[in-house]
Amino acid sequence: MLNKQFVALAAFLASSLLSPTNALPLDASIEARAPACDHWVDTWTSMPQLTEPANLPNPPFNQTGSVFVNSTIRQTLHMSIGGPQIRIRLSNAFGATQLNITAVTVALPYNNSAGQSIIETNTLQTVTFSGNNSIIIPDGSLAVSDPIHFPINPQSELAVSIYLAGGQLGNSITSHPGSRTTSFYQFGNAVSAANLTDASVQSVAHWYFLSAIEVWSPPQARGFAIVGDSITDGRGSTTNANNRWPDLVLARMQKNPSTKDIGVLNQAAGGNRILADGLGPNALGRIDRDVLAQSGIKYSMIFEGVNDIGTADSTTAAQDFVYNQLIQAYEQIITRIHTFGIPIFGATITPFSAPNSTIQAYSTPEREVTRQRVNQWIRTSGKFDAVLDFDKVVRSSANQSMLQDQYNSGDYLHPSPAGYQAIADSFDLNLFNRFAGGVSSYM
Ligand SMILES: *[C@@H]1O[C@H](CO)[C@@H](O)[C@H](O)[C@H]1NC(C)=O
Ligand SMILES: *[C@@H]1O[C@H](CO)[C@@H](O)[C@H](O)[C@H]1NC(C)=O
Ligand SMILES: *[C@@H]1O[C@H](CO)[C@@H](O)[C@H](O)[C@H]1NC(C)=O
Ligand SMILES: *[C@@H]1O[C@H](CO)[C@@H](O)[C@H](O)[C@H]1NC(C)=O
Ligand SMILES: *[C@@H]1O[C@H](CO)[C@@H](O)[C@H](O)[C@H]1NC(C)=O
Ligand SMILES: *[C@@H]1O[C@H](CO)[C@@H](O)[C@H](O)[C@H]1NC(C)=O
Ligand SMILES: *[C@@H]1O[C@H](CO)[C@@H](O)[C@H](O)[C@H]1NC(C)=O
Ligand SMILES: *[C@@H]1O[C@H](CO)[C@@H](O)[C@H](O)[C@H]1NC(C)=O
Numbered sequence: 001m002l003n004k005q006f007v008a009l010a011a012f013l014a015s016s017l018l019s020p021t022n023a024l025p026l027d028a029s030i031e032a033r034a035p036a037c038d039h040w041v042d043t044w045t046s047m048p049q050l051t052e053p054a055n056l057p058n059p060p061f062n063q064t065g066s067v068f069v070n071s072t073i074r075q076t077l078h079m080s081i082g083g084p085q086i087r088i089r090l091s092n093a094f095g096a097t098q099l100n101i102t103a104v105t106v107a108l109p110y111n112n113s114a115g116q117s118i119i120e121t122n123t124l125q126t127v128t129f130s131g132n133n134s135i136i137i138p139d140g141s142l143a144v145s146d147p148i149h150f151p152i153n154p155q156s157e158l159a160v161s162i163y164l165a166g167g168q169l170g171n172s173i174t175s176h177p178g179s180r181t182t183s184f185y186q187f188g189n190a191v192s193a194a195n196l197t198d199a200s201v202q203s204v205a206h207w208y209f210l211s212a213i214e215v216w217s218p219p220q221a222r223g224f225a226i227v228g229d230s231i232t233d234g235r236g237s238t239t240n241a242n243n244r245w246p247d248l249v250l251a252r253m254q255k256n257p258s259t260k261d262i263g264v265l266n267q268a269a270g271g272n273r274i275l276a277d278g279l280g281p282n283a284l285g286r287i288d289r290d291v292l293a294q295s296g297i298k299y300s301m302i303f304e305g306v307n308d309i310g311t312a313d314s315t316t317a318a319q320d321f322v323y324n325q326l327i328q329a330y331e332q333i334i335t336r337i338h339t340f341g342i343p344i345f346g347a348t349i350t351p352f353s354a355p356n357s358t359i360q361a362y363s364t365p366e367r368e369v370t371r372q373r374v375n376q377w378i379r380t381s382g383k384f385d386a387v388l389d390f391d392k393v394v395r396s397s398a399n400q401s402m403l404q405d406q407y408n409s410g411d412y413l414h415p416s417p418a419g420y421q422a423i424a425d426s427f428d429l430n431l432f433n434r435f436a437g438g439v440s441s442y443m
Contacts, residue, residue, distance in 0.1 A: 040087065041296030042223045043079045043152070043215040045265040046176035046207050047233075047272075048289070049280035050094035055177040055206055061185060062171065068208070069167030072190040075160055075183040075207050076114045078242045080250050080264040082154040083215035088127055088145040090162070091211035092137040093289065096172035099137040099209070101129075102165040105191040106150055109159040115182035115240035117203070118195045119159045125150055127160075142211065152215065154254050160210060161191040178233040178270045179207040181240055205239055214295045221261040222298035224432070225291045227283055227333075228268030229304050231350065235270055236409030236416055243417050248424030259432050265294065273307045274329045275322070284329055287336055299435060300337055302330070303347035303390065306413070309370045310352065310362030319370045327377055334383055341438035345431060346384030348375040348391035353401035354412035362413060368401045385439055386431050393426040394419050 271279025407419030
């Protein structure tokens with residue numbers, strides 16, 4: 001629709017032989033939809049959430065009334081697209097008090113691999129905020145660093161080290177527990193140290209405070225935000241191997257000239273639901289922050305709903321209720337994302353039936369009925385701009401309510417690495433060309 005209007009407008013302007021001054025609105029219109037100049041695009045994100053008590057760092061880094069006092073946290077992140085300069089976003093979205101960041105550095109990790117505590121010190125750079133090494137981030141807010149001339153390659157690893165002299169007051173801090181990547185922390189300011197070797201050092205597979213890395217990108221570069229739950233967050237994938245399904249789609253996109261400038265942005269969290277908080281904020285409530293407020297987003301998708309179905313009572317009434325709520329919520333999300341001309345793809349919910357409900361608590365015939373009804377709506381309503389039928393990819397041909405054996409990580413809900421690879425292989429990369437012009441907001 002937009003495309004047609006645009007072609008008509010261009011034809012009209014061309015045929016009217018307008019002066020360069022009169023032609024300006026056309027240039028402005030081109031720029032609004034496809035910036036003619038370089039711009040910031042996310043190359044990595046992690047969904048910020050309030051850290052549950054069990055996912056706070058272990059004592060002594062967690063104390064009554066403060067977290068990470070006099071602590072350096074070193075974390076590695078898997079970049080999607082590359083570029084000559086980056087910026088770092090630090091989030092205090094869920095902190096109850098201001099977050100005083102004392103010092104931050106970036107470097108390449110040893111061996112260009114994830115989960116390293118060692119950095120290549122010849123690549124080390126200090127990160128600043130308006131020229132200052134420190135910044136105070138109010139509660140509920142975030143900080144964007146100054147641009148850093150730090151060239152990164154597609155699919156490479158980045159090490160970010162953060163020092164908090166005073167820690168953060170209270171025990172409410174922002175993090176992303178499902179990092180599938182090992183982070184390290186120790187006492188003292190070690191942001192420039194080759195390795196974290198203090199006697200106090202600990203490691204854990206969580207990310208703290210980091211919410212995005214942006215990269216300075218050519219005009220055609222764009223971001224693709226994926227809203228999801230633990231299946232997208234990579235539960236069942238291999239720690240430090242970056243084999244969540246979005247990482248595996250990224251690897252395919254990097255081999256394809258028409259998709260190699262698209263950042264793949266994982267905005268998923270374990271246990272996340274569309275309709276209610278629990279493990280992380282509900283998806284309806286986080287769309288603004290996790291999709292619309294991110295840099296350079298031109299595509300989006302949602303692959304979520306299994307935890308809404310699985311945590312609703314297994315009665316016909318409760319399942320009817322959650323079905324209706326989910327459909328209304330998908331439509332709300334579609335409406336809000338379309339407001340920005342961004343297409344949104346919908347993925348079908350993958351199977352979770354098991355031989356018994358001891359091994360998979362979600363597994364009941366009533367919930368399977370809801371899954372089938374939701375998937376039917378996703379496939380046939382025409383509300384999503386495109387459908388990614390992940391259910392069809394991983395379900396067993398012998399019993400369509402269950403995962404295929406080789407795609408079952410063991411809990412009958414989360415796919416195995418082979419299942420994640422099958423999902424990635426099924427992803428239709430042509431969608432990115434098909435929706436390069438965006439969508440009309442009247443949808
Ligand atoms: C951290 O401290 C808080 C407050 O004392 C407590 O509720 C939580 O269980 C602690 N978590 C860890 C991992 O020590
Ligand atoms: C170096 O990276 C490779 C590939 O990512 C990995 O298999 C290997 O374990 C890493 N070596 C070390 C010492 O971390
Ligand atoms: C840098 O920020 C800190 C607070 O975060 C402040 O105390 C200091 O004065 C600032 N320095 C400069 C040069 O602005
Ligand atoms: C954060 O910085 C402010 C301003 O300097 C200071 O008042 C406050 O005590 C600091 N908080 C912590 C936890 O260090
Ligand atoms: C911070 O930790 C380092 C390393 O353990 C220690 O040497 C230093 O004294 C500590 N600083 C403060 C202010 O406690
Ligand atoms: C680097 O630090 C880690 C964590 O303290 C330690 O396990 C490892 O042995 C150190 N490696 C080297 C080469 O010093
Ligand atoms: C499919 O699997 C579910 C869960 O194991 C079971 O309840 C159901 O009877 C199976 N259906 C068929 C047709 O085998
Ligand atoms: C449930 O099914 C699993 C997988 O088949 C099996 O290992 C386990 O023994 C079963 N548990 C019960 C209580 O039947």
